[in-house]
Every structure is written in structure tokens, then in C-alpha cells.
Amino acid sequence: MLNDGLSNYNHNVNNHRRTSSTENAALRPHTGGDVRWEAINSISSREPLSISHFRLLKRLGFGDIGSVYLAELRGTNAFFAMKVMDKESIASRNKLVRTQTEREILGLLDHPFLPTLYSYFETDKYYCLVMEFCSGGNLYSLRQKQPHKYFTEEAARFFASEVLLAIEYLHMLGIVYRDLKPENVLVREQGHIMLSDFDLSLRCSVNPTLVKSSSTHMNSGNASAAGILENENVTHGAHPSSFFPRILPSKKSRKSKSDFGLFVGGALPELMAEPTNVRSMSFVGTHEYLAPEIIRGEGHGSAVDWWTFGIFLYELLHGMTPFKGSGNRATLFNVVGQPLKFPEHPHVSSAARDLIRGLLVKEPHKRIAYKRGATEIKQHPFFEGTNWALVRSATPPHIPDPVDFTQYACKDAAPLDKKVQDVIQDKNSANHDDPPYVEFEYF
Structure with a gap:
């Protein structure tokens, strides 16, 4: 079975090799004018990309199934994050399915708050994913740098709104993320976020539904948007772009709003794409963020x-998670058995507390957004005043310092084999008291 899996994975990778980067770029309109695509296309239009086209400059982080390096595409002055995964290690630890799932998900994504996969290829020893480099580190590191190790409510609302849109998009594609935490939220050079790390994600089918009015949300017979689990790693569906239903008619037949059958009370219909019926028995995630039903x-x-969105928002506002115990076992016990409590300090608004309470309901079917998904959260008073159509244009609360790439101009990069061996040695000699994160976290 393992050999068959390797064969299928290699077959899929080789098929993708025959797809030009130009074709991939055309499927990602939000990256229009991206100089990194231009750099990739300048090489791939002449020959297939390989590891020899890159200089690996600095290790950014390492995780369970791979290591990430800052990489320069030779001769282009374009920089990327390259995730390198050792084939032998993946096969021996039965991580092949996770590797393939992450690659497939990255290949689907086209969203301003999610990563762009520029290319992937393999060597005799490694699988390589060429992705977007985020220079601002992650939200955990940024939170630690705040005066009291927590964000202001305004800053937390900004980061939470962008994460919410990213999760909404993933659910629309039938992807359950399952690993939200500040370490996995990266900060781009402009200050906007990028969700990362999809090797724990679950793929399923989903049926997006247009709901005509808010009154129908209470009628499950009129608005079914249930996802049915096909397989933890295989989904059957259309290309992501087909998930967006046409609301307005074509210009040739366009009428006034009052003539639209989809408009109710002058309001646009809501898109609901929450795969609520999907079921997985996997025990995955980070202890402090695990939902009760997983435990x-x-x-x-x-x-x-x-649930994890509620824990995430709580941590941004309070500088800690709500159920952390003296150890992992105590934490799991608290998640399942202890009521939610808020500290006296720092003070947060009643709207923020109300939203967190609604998200951290221990019974999933009673949890806010269980049926209506992100739409219900967007309408909560905590996000009052948020212009969801222009979130991407909002001013970020923090702009990272620019990276000085000139420091790498004359530096010779060590061979890939040596770099990966260094990572293995680092893992074996790591102090278990060290925090399980690095400044740049991609896992």
C-alpha cells in the first residue's frame, strides 16, 4: 500500500510538472502583477524548475514533516519560502498522505489571506514546495512583543477579521483547517496575514447554498449546506472558482434590483457553505486549542x-488561552470539564466576550456559526463597522521592518543535503524545555 501511495504521489507530481506556471498564475487572479510569478515563469518557460534553480539561504523553521528555507530563485532577485520534505522520513513514518493532502490543498488556494503555491517538484530524496515568503514572522511572536503580551481590541479585530475570511474560504472549498493558532498565522510585509500549515487539514465535499433571508436560517429544510465525508484525503468537486454562484445577471439582461428573484427586503442573499455533516475521528491539533469533541x-x-477561532481571539485579547492547565492532561481535562472564565485584566468589551462565549460552547451543534458559518460571525456586534468587502484595504496595526536581502548577496548557500542533515541534528539535540515554535513558523 505504501509503495502504491508513493507511486500515485509521484504520478501526480509528474503530471503537475507538465502544467506551466503561466497556467497556474491564470487561476490566481489576486496575485496579478506578482513579480514572483514573473520570475518563476521566466525560468519555467524554458525548462522545468528544479532545486538547482534556487539558493537556500536560511532555515526559517522546521516541523513534523519538513523544513522551510528562505530561497532565492537564481538570477531573478525573487525570494520564496521553500518547504523541503525528506522522502525516506515521510515514508518510514507513514506521513505520505499528509504530505499529499497539503500539496493538493495549496494547489487549490486563491485568496489574499492564504498562501500561494508557485511551484513544486521533487529530487531523488526530497519533495519541494515553493511558496510565498512572509517577512513579518507569526502572530505568536508579534504578540510576545506587545507591551503586555496581548493585542489591543482594535488590532485583534483586524487580525481576526482576516483569519475569519480565510477560514470562510477554506470551508467553501470543503476544507476543515483544524490547526488554527497564532503560530500558524504569518504576517506579510504589508502587515496583512497569511494562514499557513495545511498538513492537518481535512478535505470533504460541500454544497454551497444561497439563503434568501435571515429567517430561513432557522429552517434547516430550506437551507441545507451539509458536507458529506468522502475520504479524509480525497474530495470530488469543481474548481474553486465554480463555488461562487452568479447573483447578478449578465449585462445584456440586467434589470433593476426590484426585479431580482434572489433579493429579499432589498438585501443580498447570503452564501452558506459550512460542511456541517463531515465527521473525522482523528486526534489532531494543539492541546490548548483542541475542541471538546476531538478530546x-x-x-x-x-x-x-x-472553537479554535474562539480560542485564537481569546489569546489575542488576553495573552493566554482559557483552558491551559499545568500539563497536557490537565489542559484536556479543563477543555472538556471546566467552564469558560475571563480574567479581570485586561478588560475587553462585552461584545468581544459575547462572541467568545458563543464560539466556545462545548457542544458543537450549539456553537455559533455551526450552521451558517462565517456569515453569522460577521454579523456579530464585535465586528460592527467592519467593511468586509474592503478588509484587504484596511490599515494593518503593525508593519514589519523590511528584510535586508543584500546580506545574502555574496553568501554561498550550503548544499541541500547538508542543510537537511543539520535540521535532523537540531531536532535530536533540541532542549525539550524550548517552546515549540520559531520566529518564522510554517508548520
């Missing part, structure tokens, strides 16, 4: 992402 082994679906 209880009841089977879980997309509602786990809304």
Missing part, C-alpha cells in the same frame, strides 16, 4: 474551526 473522540467536523 471526547465523538467525531468532529467544521465546527472545530469555530
Whole structure:
């Protein structure tokens, strides 16, 4: 079975090699004018990309199934984050499926708050994913640098709004993220976020539904948007762009709003794409962020992402998670058995507390957003005043210092084999008391 899996993975990679980067770029309109695409295309239009086209300059982080390096595409002055995964290690630890799932998900994504996969290829020893480099580190590191190790409510609202849109998009594609935490939220050079690390994600089918009015949300017979688990790693569906239904008619037949059958009370219909019926029995995630249904082994679906969103927002506002115990076992016990409490300091608004309470309901079917997904959270008073159509244009609360790439101009990069061996040695000799994160975290 393992050999068959390797053969299928290699077959898929080789098929993708025959797809030009130009074709891939055309499927990602939000990256229009991206100089990195231009750099990739300048090489791939002449020959297939390989590891020899890159200089690996600095290790940015390492995780369970790979290591990430800052890489320069030779002769282009374009920089990327390259995730390198050792084939032998993946095969021996039965991580092939996770590797393939992450690659497939990255290949689907086209969203301003999610990573762009520029290319992927393999060597005799490694699988390589060429992705977007985020120069601002992650939100955990940024939170640690705040005066009291927590964000202002305004800053937390900004980061939470962008994360919310990213999760909404993933759910629309039938992807349950399952690993939201500040370490996995990277900060781009302009200050906007990018969600990372998809090797724990679950793929399923989903049926996006247009809901005509808010009154129908209470009628499950009129608005079914349930996802049915096909396989933890295989989904059957259309290309992401087909998930967006046409609301307005074509210009040739365009009429006034009052003539539209989809408009109710002058309001646009809502798109609901929450795969609520998906069920997985996997025990995955970070202890402080695990949803109760995962710990209880009841089977879980997309509602786990809304639980982790609540923990995430709590941590941004308070500088800690709500159920952390003296150890992992105590933490799991607290998640399942202890009520949610808020510290007296720092003070947060009643709207923020109300939203967190709604998200951190221990029974998933009673949790806010369980059926209506992100739409319900967007309408919560905590996000009052947020212009969802222009979130991408909002001013970030923090702009990272620019990276001085000239420091790498004359530096010879060590061979890939030596770099990966260094990572293995670092893992074996690591102090177990060290925090499980690095400044740049991609896992």
C-alpha cells in the first residue's frame, strides 16, 4: 500500500510538472502583477524548475514533516519560502498522505489571506514546495512583543477579521483547517496575514447554498449546506472558482434590483457553505486549542474551526488561552470539564466576550456559526463597522521592518543535503524545555 501511495504521489507530481506556471498564475487572479510569478515563469518557460534553480539561504523553521528555507530563485532577485520534505522520513513514518493532502490543498488556494503555491517538484530524496515568503514572522511572536503580551481590541479585530475570511474560504472549498493558532498565522510585509500549515487539514465535499433571508436560517429544510465525508484525503468537486454562484445577471439582461428573484427586503442573499455533516475521528491539533469533541473522540467536523477561532481571539485579547492547565492532561481535562472564565485584566468589551462565549460552547451543534458559518460571525456586534468587502484595504496595526536581502548577496548557500542533515541534528539535540515554535513558523 505504501509503495502504491508513493507511486500515485509521484504520478501526480509528474503530471503537475507538465502544467506551466503561466497556467497556474491564470487561476490566481489576486496575485496579478506578482513579480514572483514573473520570475518563476521566466525560468519555467524554458525548462522545468528544479532545486538547482534556487539558493537556500536560511532555515526559517522546521516541523513534523519538513523544513522551510528562505530561497532565492537564481538570477531573478525573487525570494520564496521553500518547504523541503525528506522522502525516506515521510515514508518510514507513514506521513505520505499528509504530505499529499497539503500539496493538493495549496494547489487549490486563491485568496489574499492564504498562501500561494508557485511551484513544486521533487529530487531523488526530497519533495519541494515553493511558496510565498512572509517577512513579518507569526502572530505568536508579534504578540510576545506587545507591551503586555496581548493585542489591543482594535488590532485583534483586524487580525481576526482576516483569519475569519480565510477560514470562510477554506470551508467553501470543503476544507476543515483544524490547526488554527497564532503560530500558524504569518504576517506579510504589508502587515496583512497569511494562514499557513495545511498538513492537518481535512478535505470533504460541500454544497454551497444561497439563503434568501435571515429567517430561513432557522429552517434547516430550506437551507441545507451539509458536507458529506468522502475520504479524509480525497474530495470530488469543481474548481474553486465554480463555488461562487452568479447573483447578478449578465449585462445584456440586467434589470433593476426590484426585479431580482434572489433579493429579499432589498438585501443580498447570503452564501452558506459550512460542511456541517463531515465527521473525522482523528486526534489532531494543539492541546490548548483542541475542541471538546476531538478530546471526547465523538467525531468532529467544521465546527472545530469555530472553537479554535474562539480560542485564537481569546489569546489575542488576553495573552493566554482559557483552558491551559499545568500539563497536557490537565489542559484536556479543563477543555472538556471546566467552564469558560475571563480574567479581570485586561478588560475587553462585552461584545468581544459575547462572541467568545458563543464560539466556545462545548457542544458543537450549539456553537455559533455551526450552521451558517462565517456569515453569522460577521454579523456579530464585535465586528460592527467592519467593511468586509474592503478588509484587504484596511490599515494593518503593525508593519514589519523590511528584510535586508543584500546580506545574502555574496553568501554561498550550503548544499541541500547538508542543510537537511543539520535540521535532523537540531531536532535530536533540541532542549525539550524550548517552546515549540520559531520566529518564522510554517508548520
